[in-house]
Amino acid sequence: xxxxxxxxxxFLLVLFVISLGxxxxxxxxxxxxxxxxxxxxxxxxxxxxxxxxxxxxxxxWNGHAISMPLPVILWTExxxxxxxxxxxxxxxxxxxxxxxxxxxxxxxxxxxxxxxxGLNFDEAHHVTNSRPLNFSITKNVxxxxxxxxxxxxxxxxxxxxxxKNQKAPKGIAGFMEPLIVxxxxxxxxxxxxxxxxxxxxxxxxxxxxxxxxxNLFGLIPFFPFQGTLTNDILFTGVLATFTFLLTIFSxxxxxxGHIFATPGVPKWLLxxxxxxxxxxxxxxxxxxxIRLFANITAGHIIILSLMSLIFIFESAAVSPISIGxxxxxxxxxxxxxxxxxxxxxxxxxxxxxQAVEDHH
Amino acid sequence: MNITHPESLIFWSIIVFIILFVxxxxxxxxxxxxxxxxxxxxxxKALASAEDARKExxxxxxxxxxxxxxxxxxxxxxxxxxxxxxxxxISEAKEEAQAQADKVIKQAQQTIESEKQAAVAELKNxxxxxxxxxxxxxxxxxLSSKDKQLKLVDDMLNEVTLN
Numbered sequence: 295x296x297x298x299x300x301x302x303x304x305f306l307l308v309l310f311v312i313s314l315g316x317x318x319x320x321x322x323x324x325x326x327x328x329x330x331x332x333x334x335x336x337x338x339x340x341x342x343x344x345x346x347x348x349x350x351x352x353x354x355w356n357g358h359a360i361s362m363p364l365p366v367i368l369w370t371e372x373x374x375x376x377x378x379x380x381x382x383x384x385x386x387x388x389x390x391x392x393x394x395x396x397x398x399x400x401x402x403x404x405x406x407x408x409x410x411x412g413l414n415f416d417e418a419h420h421v422t423n424s425r426p427l428n429f430s431i432t433k434n435v436x437x438x439x440x441x442x443x444x445x446x447x448x449x450x451x452x453x454x455x456x457x458k459n460q461k462a463p464k465g466i467a468g469f470m471e472p473l474i475v476x477x478x479x480x481x482x483x484x485x486x487x488x489x490x491x492x493x494x495x496x497x498x499x500x501x502x503x504x505x506x507x508x509n510l511f512g513l514i515p516f517f518p519f520q521g522t523l524t525n526d527i528l529f530t531g532v533l534a535t536f537t538f539l540l541t542i543f544s545x546x547x548x549x550x551g552h553i554f555a556t557p558g559v560p561k562w563l564l565x566x567x568x569x570x571x572x573x574x575x576x577x578x579x580x581x582x583x584i585r586l587f588a589n590i591t592a593g594h595i596i597i598l599s600l601m602s603l604i605f606i607f608e609s610a611a612v613s614p615i616s617i618g619x620x621x622x623x624x625x626x627x628x629x630x631x632x633x634x635x636x637x638x639x640x641x642x643x644x645x646x647x648q649a650v651e652d653h654h
Numbered sequence: 655m656n657i658t659h660p661e662s663l664i665f666w667s668i669i670v671f672i673i674l675f676v677x678x679x680x681x682x683x684x685x686x687x688x689x690x691x692x693x694x695x696x697x698x699k700a701l702a703s704a705e706d707a708r709k710e711x712x713x714x715x716x717x718x719x720x721x722x723x724x725x726x727x728x729x730x731x732x733x734x735x736x737x738x739x740x741x742x743x744i745s746e747a748k749e750e751a752q753a754q755a756d757k758v759i760k761q762a763q764q765t766i767e768s769e770k771q772a773a774v775a776e777l778k779n780x781x782x783x784x785x786x787x788x789x790x791x792x793x794x795x796x797l798s799s800k801d802k803q804l805k806l807v808d809d810m811l812n813e814v815t816l817n
Contacts, residue, residue, distance in 0.1 A: 404658040428659035435666040442674040449682035456689035496679035532667040
């Protein structure tokens with residue numbers, strides 16, 4: 295069985311290498327003819343897909359982008375300004391100026407600037423204009439809201455089903471209950487301890503399901519899912535900050551004692567130990583933030599890169615390889631989606647556990 | 655990827671997360687965990703009570719067995735006692751009968767003896783009276799002459815001196 299699989303993999307690899315050679319040649323030939331057409335830039339495509347944006351891009355049709363406009367909410371010097379992002383007409387270069395409440399705004403690479411006296415650029419083509427505080431409902435915020443709404447729609451009926459059904463859980467409750475019990479018995483209980491785990495269960499469950507469902511959302515490649523909130527480092531940062539705050543606010547005497555007067559360490563070492571321990575407080579949630587963000591983003595970048603191969607080689611012959619590998623990556627991502635939710639929750643529980651642990 | 659306008663996502667993430675957390679905690683996690691915990695407790699309780707019932711049944715069966723054994727033992731002793739009583743009664747009856755028989759025999763013997771003695775006495779009396787009568791007749795005949803009377807007196811006197 296394993297031998298057969300590895301043989302299959304080997305053939306796939308050979309096929310991939312051959313098609314690489316073939317297509318590289320074709321590409322060379324075609325290059326001169328299509329020199330006038332805009333060159334395909336995979337980096338830009340991938341960046342665009344994994345970045346936040348003011349619109350929810352759905353599809354391209356005949357060269358026109360079809361997207362759902364999202365509200366732009368700006369806190370300007372003259373108060374709150376709101377309009378739909380469609381008023382920019384998909385412009386990202388600052389050419390379209392939107393005038394609201396006597397103020398002018400232009401958008402350059404997803405950032406909205408004051409454009410009262412026109413846009414000024416420096417040598418590196420960066421906008422030097424100042425910008426208002428931007429509280430827009432962006433693609434990722436929209437995805438977060440949908441995810442949150444879906445979670446409410448899943449778990450509140452699940453909770454209500456227990457009122458009617460006192461026996462074994464049925465339907466969606468039967469699916470969710472083992473996961474909830476898993477979070478309780480395999481994450482919270484062993485890491486936080488039998489006495490104190492109950493207080494942190496709502497947080498751990500919310501984080502676990504938000505990350506997991508959020509990750510799964512990102513794997514559905516069409517509207518209105520598509521966006522992945524966990525591939526935004528800001529979102530993972532917010533979650534990690536919550537864990538950090540929860541950790542330090544539930545930290546007991548022993549926890550702080552461990553940081554500022556590590557037991558068993560000579561006094562003269564403390565000037566070195568205290569900064570290290572304090573740094574340790576911050577590196578833990580920082581690692582949480584990076585781990586979740588990097589795992590999900592990397593998976594997406596790989597899938598997008600595999601898909602980009604078709605366009606880089608400008609040949610449909612690559613598609614079996616792209617699709618095959620993407621499919622494999624998708625399978626892996628499904629696993630990673632659950633795994634990262636588990637890891638984030640587990641480590642959060644572990645950090646909280648360390649903070650509330652009773653030292654003897 | 656470029657991070658643009660970080661404040662929007664951070665702001666909304668915090669707001670949405672807190673709302674989600676509060677709503678889920680109140681309307682989902684607490685009821686679900688409560689239901690799961692209470693179900694676990696009821697299962698544990700049911701198992702424990704089943705175990706108790708099993709033990710009780712076992713005890714009951716043991717009690718029954720004990721009771722049965724006791725009853726059996728009691729029956730055995732009762733039978734034994736009855737047999738003893740019977741034997742005793744029989745032997746007592748036998749003894750009493752024997753005694754009674756002995757007594758009756760003894761009485762009979764006594765009666766026979768007394769009757770015999772009475773008969774003997776009667777016979778003696780008869781014999782005595784007969785003897786007297788005979789002696790009277792003999793004496794009458796003996797003492798019919800004067801010589802014979804004198805001879806008797808002499809004999810008697812001789813006897814007296816001898817004594």
